[in-house]
Amino acid sequence: MxxxxxxxxxxxxxxxxxxxxxxxxxxxxxxxxxxxxxxxxxxxxxxxxxxxxxxxxxxxxxxxxxxxxxxxxxxxxxxxxxxxxxxxxxxxxxxxxxxxxxxxxxxxxxxxxxxxxxxxxxxLEHPPEIQLGWMRRILPDARKIGVVYNGTENMGRIENAKKILDQMGFQLVAQEVSGPRELPAALENLANTADVLWGVSDHVVLTPQTARHILLFSFRNRIPFVGLSHAWTKAGALYSLDRDxxxxxxxxxxxxxxxxxxxxxxxxxxxxxxKVTYSLNLKAANRMKLNISSSVRKDAEQVY
The missing domain is CATH 3.40.50.2300 (Response regulator)
Structure with missing residues (x-):
């Protein structure tokens, strides 16, 4: 235009x-x-x-x-x-x-x-089974999937995701929060229990105000964060699914x-x-000592 x-x-x-x-x-x-x-x-x-x-x-x-x-x-x-x-x-x-x-x-x-x-x-939102299928491809060793969510917005979505995770052989480690102030404690509860932190669209948990804290937690604990868009990947998430x-x-x-x-x-x-596309942050992968397959690297729409 x-x-x-x-x-x-x-x-x-x-x-x-x-x-x-x-x-x-x-x-x-x-x-x-x-x-x-x-x-x-x-x-x-x-x-x-x-x-x-x-x-x-x-x-x-x-x-x-x-x-x-x-x-x-x-x-x-x-x-x-x-x-x-x-x-x-x-x-x-x-x-x-x-x-x-x-x-x-x-x-x-x-x-x-x-x-x-x-x-x-x-x-726009990819169904949980699609998201988890890509998680298995990109992080094949991850089994314990950590997620922080606001129950008012996402309780039903998390309960449905748990059923799908169980069927796919994953374990969901979920932390419910009612406001942003509870986020640091919820993340700390995942520090020694989660293999990956799964970002689910949530107006309380994933905001411009909370992004820095979540990404710092990911780096400090070497727990890769799965973002919501290429902007999250560019900022430090390991990868994010996107759309054509x-x-x-x-x-x-x-x-x-x-x-x-x-x-x-x-x-x-x-x-x-x-159609599913995705962005990949190899700097984050190297910092966390993650082995990302050559096929995953090659097929990424954007690489940082």
Missing amino acids: TRRLPIFYLVLVIAWIGLGWRLPSEAAGPERVAVLLSTESPPFDKVLEGFRDSLEQKKIPVLIKILPDGLSSEDTKNVELIFAVGSEALVQARVQNPDIPIVAGMILREEDLVNFPHTTGVY YHDIGRQCGELAYRILQGEPAGSIAPVAPR
Whole structure:
């Protein structure tokens, strides 16, 4: 994009489908897909690009129009589907257009998409079994998985992860905290019991304010920390899983196409990213005397 707009960006994607793609009774009038973006950033741009590519591969030409405001009733009178990119865009789309099917992208968790009518999409968080499978590949000797979490936000997620860990032959060593002040003691309880510290998205435990303390604990105790993004890896986490944002856009485009062909959005379960990328911090690995396989080094998207 070449210009900055207010917090919401509206992109109207008007797709024309030839008569050969529809029955004659359905051929009149263009289909419309309204694309609402929460912010402008490279990942969001890649998602939009992937979405457009997916539609174009299905012979749907795409015309884009950028508007500075949200979706008005005039904008949506012929719209059949909204593509909401980001949490703020999803909230606005739901509130202002409750009856129009929504495909959402750049949403953190699955629960942010379920139990809402007319809504499906691709969430960002990798399922626990995917995360733990990669942990086994990158740290094959790790068996005791330490995690610090806030129970209000993550109790159910940790209980589910424990079941998966047990099935995969791991042991979960969990420390619950109610606030950041309890974090130092919780980490110390893991110092002699955990082989690896697993970072789970948590608004109490993993914040810019707690990052330094967690990474210092990791280095001092030679317990590798698994981060949430390449920014954590760059700061000192051993590795972090990430996503192929262009492919997330393609996934969203495929969901949109299914809905445009008549499948109810509410009948399509939200899905996780199908492609996994990761960043690796070899400086952290060397400091902790960890042996990282050549295949893991070679396949990393980013290496620090």
